[in-house]
Amino acid sequence: MKSAVIVFPGSNCDRDAHDALARVTGQAPAMVWHKDGTIPPGTDLVMVPGGFSYGDYLRCGAMAANSPVVEQLVAHAQRGGYVLGICNGFQILCETGLLPGALMRNASLHFVCRPQTLTIESTNTAFTSAYAGTPTVSFPIAHHEGNYFASDETLDEIESEGRIAFRYASGENPNGAARDIAGILSENGRVLGMMPHPERAVGGHEGGNDGLGVFESLMSAA
Amino acid sequence: MPDKSTILAHLTATQDEPQGLEHGIKADEWERLVTRLERKPNLVELGIYSVMWSEHCSYKSSRRHLSKFPTKNARVIQGPGENAGVIDIGDGQAAIFKMESHNHPSYIEPYQGAATGVGGILRDVFTMGARPIALVNALRFGDPSHPKTRSLVAGVVAGIGGYGNCVGVPTVAGETQFDAGYNGNILVNAMAVGIADQDKIFYARGATAGNPIFYVGSKTGRDGIHGATMASAEFSEGDEEKRPTVQVGDPFTEKLLIEACLELMATDAIQAIQDMGAAGLTSSSVEMAASGGVNGEGIGVVMDLDKVPQREEGMTAYEIMLSESQERMLMVLFPDKIDMAKAIFDKYDLSAEVIGETTDTGHLVLTQFGQVVCDIPVAPLAEDAPNYDRPWVEPPRRAALDISKYLAPEDPGAILEKLMSCPDMASKRWIWEQYDRHVMADTIDSSQSMGNAAIVRIHGTNKALAICSDCNPHYVAADPYEGGKQVVAEAYRNLSSVGATPIAITDNLNFGNPEKPATMGYIVKAIEGMAEACRVLDFPVVSGNVSLYNETDGVAIPPTPVVGGVGLIEDLDHVATLRGAQPGDILVLVGSTEGHMGASLYAREQLGLTGEALGAPPPVDLAAEIRHSAFVRSLIQSGVVSAVHDLSDGGLACAAAELALGSGHGLTLDVGMERLGRTGGNLIPFLFGEDQGRYLLAVKAGQENRFHEMADERADVPVLMIGSVETDGANGQITFSTNVRAGEAIRVSLAQLRSAHEGWLPGYMNKVD
Numbered sequence: 001m002k003s004a005v006i007v008f009p010g011s012n013c014d015r016d017a018h019d020a021l022a023r024v025t026g027q028a029p030a031m032v033w034h035k036d037g038t039i040p041p042g043t044d045l046v047m048v049p050g051g052f053s054y055g056d057y058l059r060c061g062a063m064a065a066n067s068p069v070v071e072q073l074v075a076h077a078q079r080g081g082y083v084l085g086i087c088n089g090f091q092i093l094c095e096t097g098l099l100p101g102a103l104m105r106n107a108s109l110h111f112v113c114r115p116q117t118l119t120i121e122s123t124n125t126a127f128t129s130a131y132a133g134t135p136t137v138s139f140p141i142a143h144h145e146g147n148y149f150a151s152d153e154t155l156d157e158i159e160s161e162g163r164i165a166f167r168y169a170s171g172e173n174p175n176g177a178a179r180d181i182a183g184i185l186s187e188n189g190r191v192l193g194m195m196p197h198p199e200r201a202v203g204g205h206e207g208g209n210d211g212l213g214v215f216e217s218l219m220s221a222a
Numbered sequence: 223m224p225d226k227s228t229i230l231a232h233l234t235a236t237q238d239e240p241q242g243l244e245h246g247i248k249a250d251e252w253e254r255l256v257t258r259l260e261r262k263p264n265l266v267e268l269g270i271y272s273v274m275w276s277e278h279c280s281y282k283s284s285r286r287h288l289s290k291f292p293t294k295n296a297r298v299i300q301g302p303g304e305n306a307g308v309i310d311i312g313d314g315q316a317a318i319f320k321m322e323s324h325n326h327p328s329y330i331e332p333y334q335g336a337a338t339g340v341g342g343i344l345r346d347v348f349t350m351g352a353r354p355i356a357l358v359n360a361l362r363f364g365d366p367s368h369p370k371t372r373s374l375v376a377g378v379v380a381g382i383g384g385y386g387n388c389v390g391v392p393t394v395a396g397e398t399q400f401d402a403g404y405n406g407n408i409l410v411n412a413m414a415v416g417i418a419d420q421d422k423i424f425y426a427r428g429a430t431a432g433n434p435i436f437y438v439g440s441k442t443g444r445d446g447i448h449g450a451t452m453a454s455a456e457f458s459e460g461d462e463e464k465r466p467t468v469q470v471g472d473p474f475t476e477k478l479l480i481e482a483c484l485e486l487m488a489t490d491a492i493q494a495i496q497d498m499g500a501a502g503l504t505s506s507s508v509e510m511a512a513s514g515g516v517n518g519e520g521i522g523v524v525m526d527l528d529k530v531p532q533r534e535e536g537m538t539a540y541e542i543m544l545s546e547s548q549e550r551m552l553m554v555l556f557p558d559k560i561d562m563a564k565a566i567f568d569k570y571d572l573s574a575e576v577i578g579e580t581t582d583t584g585h586l587v588l589t590q591f592g593q594v595v596c597d598i599p600v601a602p603l604a605e606d607a608p609n610y611d612r613p614w615v616e617p618p619r620r621a622a623l624d625i626s627k628y629l630a631p632e633d634p635g636a637i638l639e640k641l642m643s644c645p646d647m648a649s650k651r652w653i654w655e656q657y658d659r660h661v662m663a664d665t666i667d668s669s670q671s672m673g674n675a676a677i678v679r680i681h682g683t684n685k686a687l688a689i690c691s692d693c694n695p696h697y698v699a700a701d702p703y704e705g706g707k708q709v710v711a712e713a714y715r716n717l718s719s720v721g722a723t724p725i726a727i728t729d730n731l732n733f734g735n736p737e738k739p740a741t742m743g744y745i746v747k748a749i750e751g752m753a754e755a756c757r758v759l760d761f762p763v764v765s766g767n768v769s770l771y772n773e774t775d776g777v778a779i780p781p782t783p784v785v786g787g788v789g790l791i792e793d794l795d796h797v798a799t800l801r802g803a804q805p806g807d808i809l810v811l812v813g814s815t816e817g818h819m820g821a822s823l824y825a826r827e828q829l830g831l832t833g834e835a836l837g838a839p840p841p842v843d844l845a846a847e848i849r850h851s852a853f854v855r856s857l858i859q860s861g862v863v864s865a866v867h868d869l870s871d872g873g874l875a876c877a878a879a880e881l882a883l884g885s886g887h888g889l890t891l892d893v894g895m896e897r898l899g900r901t902g903g904n905l906i907p908f909l910f911g912e913d914q915g916r917y918l919l920a921v922k923a924g925q926e927n928r929f930h931e932m933a934d935e936r937a938d939v940p941v942l943m944i945g946s947v948e949t950d951g952a953n954g955q956i957t958f959s960t961n962v963r964a965g966e967a968i969r970v971s972l973a974q975l976r977s978a979h980e981g982w983l984p985g986y987m988n989k990v991d
Contacts, residue, residue, distance in 0.1 A: 009570060010474050012390025016663040035569070050661075052388040055474025111383050111656045114670070142387070142658040200660045204794075205679065206668055207660055 001222040003029035003045040006073065007037075008064045013050035013086065013199065020199035021047065024215035034067040039076055044222035046076050050087030050142075050197060060103060060145045061091030070096055082126060082222060083191040084214070087143055090183070090193035099186055099193045100158065101150030106143070107176025113142040115208070116196055117169035118182050122162050125185060126221035127192045130213035137210035139196035141174060146195040148177035148184075158184055166194055226591045233539050233595045234264045241265075245272035251608055258602040266539050266588065266596040271603065273501035273544060274508055277770055280607035283736035284768045287746055290753040291763040297725050298764055304425055305346040305497065307764020308418075309726050311790050315680065316420045317687055318352035320765040321360075321413035321728040321786040325772055327469065328410040332377025336410050337385040337471035341548055343414040344389065345497035346765075348480050349551065351424040351487045352416025355662060356678045357386050357393040359412045360691045360730070360784045364405030366645050366986055371400070374408055375653075376987065381471075382412070383656040388473035389480070393657035394668040394676035397691055400645040406774025411730040411767075413786040415689055417680060422487060426506075427513035429494035429554035431521050431582040435507070436560070438567050438574045439479050439550040442503070443533035445469045446546025475549040478570040483551065486566050491559035498550040503530070504543045506552040508586060512604035514554075520601055524587040525578030527595075539590040554580055614742035620700050623820035623837025625907055628829050634909055634958065635970045637828055638875050639978050641910070644827045647872060648982035666794065667720070672884035673799045674716035674868050677791065686791040688722030694871070695780040697839035700821040702744045702781055706751025707842040711914060713787030714759050715868040718851035719917060721797040721858035722789030724759070729766040729785050734778020736770050744781040745770075752783060758844040761787075798858045800884030803865035805949035806923035809889060811874065811942040813850050813916030816900050817907025823871040824910040839912075846915045853932075853939045854917050862929050865920040875909040877918045878956055883976055885920075888954030891945035894961055899942075905960065920947055 003021045007014045014031065022028045029047065030040050039046060053064035064070070070092075077083050077098050085093040093099045106112055115138050123132040131137065150158070155178055158164060166183035173180050175195070183194025198211030224232075242252040245268055255271055256262055263271060273279055281288065293301035299316055300308035306320035324339025340357060347354050359382055364371045375398075386393045391414070446469040486492065494514065496506040507523050514521035527542045537545075555563055560576060567574035581587075586603070588596040641647055654669035664679035666686055675690035692712045698705030710727065717724040729752065734741040756762050772779040791797055819825055820837030831837075857863045865885060869877045874891075882889050893905060901907040921929045933941045948954060954972035961967075 010388070010477055012388075012477065012661055016661070019663060033569075051390060052474060052477070055388060055472070055477075057474065110380075111387055111658070113387075113658050113660065114655050140660045142660060144387075197660070200663050202663070204666075205660075205663060206665045206671065207663070 001025045001044045001219050002027065002042055003047065004032050004039050004043045005029045005047045005049055006032050006034060006069055008034045008053035008067060010053045010055050011049050011051035016199045017047045017049040020202045020215060023202060024212060025219060032069060034069045037069055039072045043076065043081065045082040045084060045218055046073055048083065048085040048089030048092050050089055053088055053092065061088060061095040064092045065095035074098065077191050080188060080190055082218060084127065085193040086197055086199060087195055090195055091145060093191060093193040098191050099184060100154050101148055103145045104147040104149050105145050106147050111144040112174050113140070114174065116141040116174060117172055118166045118196060119169055121164045121167055125165055125189055127214055127217050128165055129220060130216040136169060138208055139198055139211055140200045140207045141196045143195055146175040146177065148181045150178065155179055165192055166196065229538055230591060230593055230595065233266050236262045237265055237268045238262065241268060245269065246276060247272055251275060254608065258606050259598060266543060267598050269540050269544050270504050270596065273504055274603045275607045278500050279505055281768055282608040282610050283612050283770060284731065284745065285609050286611060287749045290749055292753065292757045293762050293764065295726070295760050295762050298762060299420065301762065301764045302766060305349045307726060307728060308350065308423060309764060309788065310420065311680070314420050316418050316423060317415060317788055318347050318350050318418055319413065319415040319728055319786065319788055320346045321411055321730040321784065322346065322767040323730050323732060323769040324410045324412065325407060325732065325769050328378055329408050332374050333381035333384065334470055336378040336381030338469045338548055339410050339412045340382055340385040341471045341473065341476050342499050343412045344391065344476060345499065347414045347416040348483055349424065349495055349497040350418065351422045352418040353484060354391045354414050354416040355664065356415040356676065356689055357391050357412065358689055358691050358786060359393065359396040359410070360693065361396065361398045362404045362409035362782060363400050364408065365402040366400050368402070368405045372987060378410055379653050379656055385471055385473045387658040389477045390661050392659050392661050392665050394659055394665055394678055395689055395691065396654065396669065398650050398653060401780060403780040407772040407779045409732050409779070409782055411784050413691060413728060415687060415788060424487060424492055424495045426494055426496040426510050427518060429510050429514040429521060429580050430516060431580050433493055433554050433580045434557055434560055434576045435523065435525060435578040435580065436553040436555045436563060436574065437530060437550070437577045438553065439572055440472060440475050440547055441531040441533040441573055442537070442542055442545045442550070443547045444537065444541055444545060447541055447544045469546050469548055471548050478572055479549055479551065482567050482570040482572055486563055489562065491555055491563050492553050493556055494554040496552050498552060500546065502545050502547065502550070503552065508600055508603050510552065510554060511586060511600040514580065520584055522581035522583035522585045522587070522600065523578060524581055527588055527590045529575050529577040531573040531575055539588055539595045543588065612736050612742045613739045614746050615739045617702055617743045617747055620834060620838045623825060625819040629904060629906060634875065634905060635968045638879055638970055639975055641823055641827055641872050641876055642879050642975060643978035643982045645982065647823065647876065649980045650983060651980060652983040652987055667799050671799055671801055672880055674719040675722065677720055677797060679794060684794050686794050688717045688720045688789040688791055690716040691784060691786045692716060693782055693784040695782045696821045696826065696836065698748055698781045698783060700836055700839040702747035703751035704841055705839050706748035706783060707755040707844065708839065708914060709783055709785050710752050710755035710759065710761060711842050711844065711847050712870060713785045714761055714847060715851060717787050717789030718855050719866045719868045720799065721855060722791045723855070724761050724787060724789045726762050726764045727756070727785045727787050729763055729783060731766070731768045732772055732779060732782040732784065733770055734773040741778050748781055748783050755844055759848060796859050796861065798863055798866040800865055800867060800881055803881060803885035803887055803920040803947050805887055805947050807864055807920035807947040808926055808943060809891060809945040809947065810919040810921055811916065811944045812854060812919060812939060814913065814940045815908060815911060815916065816913050817902070817904065817911035818913045819907055819911055822910065822912045840914050842914045849939050850915050850917065853936050854919070857919065857929070857932060860928065860932065862921060862925045862932065863919045864922045867918045869916040869918060871912065873910045873912050874918065879975060881918060882954065882956050882972055883979060885947070888948035888950045888956060888972055889945060890948055890957040890959060892962060893958045897942065
């Protein structure tokens with residue numbers, strides 16, 4: 001699987017994304033600088049990493065969504081390429097319109113970093129097939145704006161279309177997200193945005209190794 | 223705005239002693255200044271002298287005592303005197319670290335004060351070529367019932383998180399304590415640790431004449447100018463200069479600055495580099511000039527202040543030189559590298575300008591609007607700064623606490639719950655959940671694992687650094703020499719507990735007014751105690767910071783010399799954490815238990831004693847510390863133990879409680895009469911005494927024989943088989959068996975203990991008065 005990681009000014013999980021991809025796919029991803037970088041032809045997966053692109057100034061993800069590289073990202077998605085946006089990456093995907101809804105400030109108003117139990121809502125997706133038979137996983141979360149919001153009609157739509165990939169375990173919603181949503185898919189199922197960090201749960205550290213499944217699923221899909 | 227000639231006349235006007243006094247230059251210092259300069263200074267020059275001779279920059283009260291610290295061992299590459307300390311961690315790599323305070327700004331404006339403290343300490347580390355890999359903070363707040371405490375906690379924590387989270391460096395460990403002694407002066411001490419290749423370490427020293435001086439980072443504004451109000455007084459027509467002198471942090475710019483600097487450092491463009499911290503452009507340029515030259519003989523600097531990138535219009539040379547705007551660096555480049563350097567900073571949209579040149583004159587020469595506004599020799603600024611031998615008196619010795627006066631039949635289980643939920647011991651989850659502990663994906667063990675030290679992997683290897691911060695101000699207040707020893711010994715023990723070899727420390731000495739002989743006595747004796755421990759433990763000081771004048775209405779803070787320790791883990795397959803304890807493991811107490819209760823958590827929280835009545839702190843036997851920690855490390859290396867916890871505040875009972883909560887398993891400890899040994903048969907001192915040099919171990923089931931073999935080889939390390947880890951899971955409890963045969967025991971429910979331990983801080987922070 002050929003992958004690429006977009007690097008915005010203020011991205012800070014780009015190296016984590018790089019290492020997780022290199023480890024699982026056996027091939028280092030292309031690191032694409034937002035200003036003048038190019039997503040290499042033939043890229044299967046583009047990751048939009050976490051961090052504080054443009055310092056989260058104005059609104060999380062809003063400035064990054066207008067960065068030069070985003071045109072290529074949108075084209076990649078429109079071609080049916082896979083896109084994985086994590087944390088700030090999820091916020092950016094919502095700002096670009098590749099995913100519906102928005103991420104608001106956590107209901108607690110505090111940044112929250114903790115191990116988070118998630119339920120796998122569907123294993124019939126390119127990002128979660130490896131979790132067949134695994135109802136729950138634990139990924140680290142670390143965000144200030146993870147409170148997913150969309151209109152009721154939109155929520156009904158993504159729910160009925162099976163586009164909710166991950167939910168926070170019942171009673172453990174860390175940020176007030178509507179319907180406990182932790183990660184959602186695009187209509188074609190090839191764009192996933194999620195607040196939790198699977199790339200920080202690839203083994204050998206405090207995050208555990210439950211996140212490997214996301215990358216293994218993509219390996220078999222792409 | 224006044225015209226240029228008015229500004230220049232103002233800047234170059236000769237100053238006299240009263241103006242010196244307004245700048246904090248005392249009468250004797252004024253005389254020294256005029257003698258060395260051989261004339262009176264103008265306003266710009268006076269401003270520069272005042273900051274360079276300030277306590278903060280010159281360490282004039284502490285310098286002669288700081289020299290007592292050992293600063294070298296086989297692994298030290300760079301000790302105190304540069305931006306941060308550097309140690310050899312093998313494989314051609316180095317760990318670079320330092321701790322620094324931001325106490326006063328954090329009290330005035332907690333969010334920005336704490337945030338800029340984090341930003342400043344990160345710059346100290348990446349200035350030297352290191353990629354920062356971990357942040358740690360040591361916080362001290364006033365009494366929880368003090369009206370300002372809650373908002374200070376909220377603001378400081380948000381500020382630390384707001385900066386560290388954005389810049390993308392994990393905040394992996396820390397300590398937070400509360401005491402009425404900090405009501406008017408909170409302490410915010412931040413530590414940063416980075417990793418560099420040994421052949422890519424950059425220093426402030428070594429710049430030679432004829433090279434360009436390169437300014438990078440944020441533009442310069444009027445923030446943080448000391449005495450700006452006074453200096454602007456004659457510009458009374460416009461009062462805009464009198465804005466609050468609070469520095470504002472921009473972690474986004476810092477993140478870009480880190481990436482840009484590291485990118486430039488991968489080339490061979492930089493001859494010397496210094497971040498602009500306290501006293502901004504002044505101290506960075508003076509320090510590079512003073513330590514310049516092939517043999518450190520010093521060089522000169524000429525800078526055209528009109529070329530300094532400025533955020534505001536009409537800034538004077540005085541303001542530009544004294545601004546403490548954040549996220550700025552000063553470099554001396556090799557002349558043919560300017561274009562390449564500019565291209566890198568342009569990529570990150572950062573300001574980058576050549577603002578001057580190094581010279582061989584030994585003078586600091588500044589121009590504004592084409593006119594010289596400062597021309598002073600560099601050496602007197604740096605080397606001739608005052609170096610006081612402040613008078614001091616020996617701190618009074620406290621009598622030992624006679625605990626027998628206070629022993630009454632009490633329920634040790636209830637006491638344990640009370641101690642584990644008191645402000646100092648209660649879980650700080652509310653705080654560390656607001657810090658990103660996992661970015662960079664190398665965090666092996668952080669605050670969430672409740673261990674003695676954080677473990678952070680060295681990227682791409684199976685090695686790691688262990689990092690901790692420690693200080694028990696109650697011990698230091700009770701006996702600064704013995705307490706000072708203990709601070710260092712505890713850091714040594716904490717690093718050993720996770721399986722690391724302790725290498726070196728950074729220190730942050732927080733005290734009151736050094737001009738008071740009583741306070742100065744604590745400074746001197748604490749330093750001497752720490753130095754003794756550093757020497758015996760081969761655990762030198764490689765960097766540090768001194769914060770004095772932490773005093774309100776004439777009352778000083780408790781003496782608080784904080785230590786940040788760094789140790790090396792050669793192989794991550796051999797570490798110990800609290801999480802590792804497994805049902806069936808055997809609990810072993812290492813070290814001897816005398817039941818020392820003086821200055822203990824029990825004496826403070828349970829008996830309500832304060833000050834003199836708390837008695838003397840536990841003595842520290844440094845030779846025993848070495849033996850015990852070597853034994854514990856060898857057990858970890860051999861894979862004999864699954865978990866290790868050092869005993870500190872609250873003694874055996876609190877250590878057991880933390881091990882139980884951290885592992886999620888119940889414990890049984892046999893504390894029958896025949897086990898109490900030297901405590902005189904009293905259970906309370908056995909459970910809550912704070913004798914030093916002790917560890918609680920979980921020996922793996924099946925490894926008992928190996929353990930006994932190893933223990934027999936170290937007959938000089940006392941060990942006591944004291945209990946086991948239970949299999950009772952969610953219904954777990956800690957059982958202190960007082961009489962095994964009679965089935966008598968004190969039982970503490972783990973769920974209840976956890977709820978008390980976890981409940982205090984969120985309950986406090988969410989309370990509405």
